[in-house]
Amino acid sequence: MSHLKDKTVMVTGASSGFGLACAKAFAQKGCKVIAAARRKERLQDLKEELKQELGEDRVFVLPLDVTSEEQVDSMFNAIPEEFSDIDILVNNAGLALGLEPAHQADLTDWNRMVDTNIKGLYLMTRKVLPGMVERKSGHVINIGSIAGTYAYPGGNAYGATKAFVKQFSRNLRADLxxxxxxxxxxxxxxxxTEFSLVRFHGNQEKADNIYKGTNPLTADDIAESVLWAAEQPQHVNINSIELMPTSQTWAALAIDKVLG
Structure with a gap:
């Protein structure tokens, strides 16, 4: 039996993609799961699906916009006592919007990425962390991206938000x-996942072209990595896991050749 059994796990952005896969994976390991996201209907579907699969109700649905400081501050008032001591926080809520170069990018997209990927992550962490420190037990798992390390055209603000996630995670380790x-x-x-569909504001053709001819990672692949990090013995801290599909690697440095 996994030592995760009966631990309480909060997953943000749990209505789709990585978050949905993580919520399922932890529930299947016997964890109590707080599934947080804005789309309540999808969360309810997740709750019912796992209840039928597991024969018991291990999911508490928490409609939540992580960018709202007011909602984050008040969220514990909605959580039942049996779910209130959060052992693992999976900061998954995040998104990319647009792929235009910086001088053509939509500032609305930039602001939303900063609000979700940075502000939402630190608000949730700051809310949950004091309880973990008091109990001298807990695990904060942040979903970053290789975009926080490797630059690519059009990655401007998105890559910068994920660089924040990388450095924030490192600094948390130092503080804790x-x-x-x-x-x-x-x-x-x-x-x-729905990542590219969101990035291109619902343009399915553009989203499909990103993955055409590739064999990309899946949400389940990411959930397995999250679960593996969480299942390590208490004295083992996995600082980071960087993973790509075999069909992806680093690009050559770009050079603009000006011919006279």
Whole structure:
């Protein structure tokens, strides 16, 4: 039996993609799961699906916009007592919007990425962390991206937000020394979820072209990495996991050749 059994896990962005896969994976390991996201109907579907599969109700649905400081501050009032001591926080809520060069990018897209990928992540962390420190037990798992390390055209603000996730995770580790609270940053490469559909504002053709001819990572691949990091013995902290599909690697440095 996994030592994760009966631990309480909160997953943000749990209505689709990585978050949905993580919520399922932890529930299947016997965890109590707080599934948080804006789309309540999808969360309810997840709750019913797992109840039928597992024969018991292990999911608490929490409609939540992580960018709202007011909602994050008040969220614990909605959580039942049996779910209130959060052992593992999976900061998954995030998105990319647009692929235009910086001088053509939509500032609305930039602002939304900063609000979700940065502000939402630190608001949730700051809310949950004091309880973990007090209990001298806990694990913060942040979903970053290889975009936080490797630049690519059009990645401008998105890559910068994921660089924040990388450095914030490292600084959390420094702050939490001696508390027994662990921190992990998961950094996926090309993965097929609703990610590109959101990035291109619902343009299915554009989204499909990103994955055409590739064999990308799946949401389940990412959930397995998250679960593996969480299942390590208490004295082991997985600082980061960087994973790409075999069909993806680093690009050559770009050079603009000006011919006279």
């Amino acid at each position: 020394l001696g508390t027994q609270v662990r921190v992990t940053n998961i950094e996926p490469g090309l993965a097929e």
